[in-house]
Amino acid sequence: MLRLLKVPPEPNLPVGSADTARVFRASRSYLRLKLLRWGVGQFFTLIGLVAALVALQFFATGTVEVLEKVPHRAIIWRFAGWFEVIGIIGFLVQLPLSLVPVILDWEMRWYIVTDRSLRIREGVWKVSEMTLTFANVQEVSIRQGPIERLFGIANLRVRTAG
Numbered sequence: 399m400l401r402l403l404k405v406p407p408e409p410n411l412p413v414g415s416a417d418t419a420r421v422f423r424a425s426r427s428y429l430r431l432k433l434l435r436w437g438v439g440q441f442f443t444l445i446g447l448v449a450a451l452v453a454l455q456f457f458a459t460g461t462v463e464v465l466e467k468v469p470h471r472a473i474i475w476r477f478a479g480w481f482e483v484i485g486i487i488g489f490l491v492q493l494p495l496s497l498v499p500v501i502l503d504w505e506m507r508w509y510i511v512t513d514r515s516l517r518i519r520e521g522v523w524k525v526s527e528m529t530l531t532f533a534n535v536q537e538v539s540i541r542q543g544p545i546e547r548l549f550g551i552a553n554l555r556v557r558t559a560g
Contacts, residue, residue: 409508409519409527418513427549429504434545436500440493447489451482516556534558 411419502522510517519527536559542552 405506405522405525409510409517411510412512412515412517412529420511422509422511424504424507424509425551427551429501431545431549431551432500432504436497440496444489447485451485454481530556530558534560 409421411421499522503520506520506522506525508519510519514533515529515531517527517529519525535556537555537557539555539557540552541555546552
């Protein structure tokens, strides 16, 4: 897929910095954190899907007093069955489709640190590179919540002039 999208495998080094450049990727712990967030989202989506399916069956069987007066419960049951099938198929189809961007986001994230600058490259559909020169850096802060601490990672925030 990356060849099809013509994404370069590694970022270009800044001119004149081949000797001092250090190229690295986001850590595997960052990928594990992103996968955990993806998994939690999928879990709650599954809970919502199951709750919707239970509600559809509950209403379609006519156990609610209001629906007992509806003469066409068979039609409601048929639609509920189709909604169940579409919901399950949709959930199963979206699993790999939503997992691929999470993995590609990690794989296509590069950092280059030289003696004068920091370059960040990310993206698959739209590859973007941002270079921050250390001369323009005004503030550096590190933020680490309990989940990041558990995974041994932190968020580094760099603010520059301009």
